[in-house]
Amino acid sequence: MPRAAYALKLAYGALAVADTALAGSRSTRAHRIRRVTKPLLMPVLTGAFAADPRSARSPLRDTTRAGQALGWLGDVALLRPGLPAFAAGVGAFGLGQAAYIRGFRANASPVPLRHTTAGRAAAVMFALSGAPMAIAAARQERVLGPAVLGYAALLTAMAANAANLDPALPAGARAATAAGGAAFLVSDTILGASQFLLADPPPWVESAVMATYTAAQYLLAEGALRCGGSGS
Numbered sequence: 219m220p221r222a223a224y225a226l227k228l229a230y231g232a233l234a235v236a237d238t239a240l241a242g243s244r245s246t247r248a249h250r251i252r253r254v255t256k257p258l259l260m261p262v263l264t265g266a267f268a269a270d271p272r273s274a275r276s277p278l279r280d281t282t283r284a285g286q287a288l289g290w291l292g293d294v295a296l297l298r299p300g301l302p303a304f305a306a307g308v309g310a311f312g313l314g315q316a317a318y319i320r321g322f323r324a325n326a327s328p329v330p331l332r333h334t335t336a337g338r339a340a341a342v343m344f345a346l347s348g349a350p351m352a353i354a355a356a357r358q359e360r361v362l363g364p365a366v367l368g369y370a371a372l373l374t375a376m377a378a379n380a381a382n383l384d385p386a387l388p389a390g391a392r393a394a395t396a397a398g399g400a401a402f403l404v405s406d407t408i409l410g411a412s413q414f415l416l417a418d419p420p421p422w423v424e425s426a427v428m429a430t431y432t433a434a435q436y437l438l439a440e441g442a443l444r445c446g447g448s449g450s
Contacts (some may be wrong), residue, residue: 219270226266233259234432242425253297259432260290267439272446278395281321282442288314289435301359304413308369311406315372318438322379322395325445331382336396340378344370347407354414366410377403380438391444398437405430 237255240248264286267273276282292310295303331337348370356363380399383392409427412419 223266223269226262226269230259230262230266230432230436233262234428234436238425238428238432241428242421244421256293256297257290260286260293260435263435263439264290267443270443270446272443274446276442276446277325278321278442278445281317281324282439284317285314285321285438286435288317301362305362305365308365312369312372315369315376315402318376318399319372319379321442322376322383325384325387326379327382327384329382331378334378334382336378336381340374343377343403343407344374347410348374351410351414355410358414366414369406370410373403373406380441388444388447391441393441394437394444395441398434398439398441401430401434401437405434 233255237252237259240252240255243249264283267282267286273279273282288310292307292314295307295310297303327334348367351370352363352367355366377399381396383395385392405427408423408430412423412427416423
């Protein structure tokens with residue numbers, strides 16, 4: 219791995235740890251610092267991805283870069299309070315999930331998703347979490363219900379497709395991608411519960427959201443790199 223890619227991966231890890239810790243604090247100073255750490259996450263990860271020569275050979279290169287860019291837009295939007303910022307964040311992340319899905323479906327296993335364990339598990343997860351959160355969101359603000367329901371559908375579809383890549387791809391790539399999709403699902407499920415189901419979520423919940431989110435983005439990038447074969 220080139221030194222630049224390695225250094226940027228280390229920087230991403232440091233930023234992820236710092237932002238995760240800051241997210242769990244209720245101090246005003248911590249939230250001011252997050253206006254620096256959180257927007258830096260995706261640009262640094264994207265830089266690490268681009269600096270690795272495997273990215274140029276990866277069939278998931280373009281969709282991964284799109285997912286990272288849209289993730290950055292969502293990260294920035296969600297730094298601001300209020301409904302318009304939340305809607306913008308959900309929209310950006312929804313488009314990011316669609317980008318990831320496009321890449322996974324273009325490199326999918328020949329086994330139809332509906333016949334896989336991942337596909338069935340995603341359907342159950344959507345029924346158990348996505349629909350109830352959409353109902354709870356609509357109770358807070360009617361317009362949020364359809365938005366949350368649509369995002370939950372995209373999120374669970376992304377996680378299912380991430381676990382259904384072509385067996386011809388390297389096993390390490392498929393494992394990292396599946397883990398990344400699952401971590402993203404966990405992260406946003408925690409976020410949705412804290413937003414719509416918990417009256418006063420404890421501070422550590424936001425840290426759990428960021429820990430799983432940063433891990434998810436890293437694993438999806440790592441899976442895409444491993445699809446590109448061994449480094450040079």
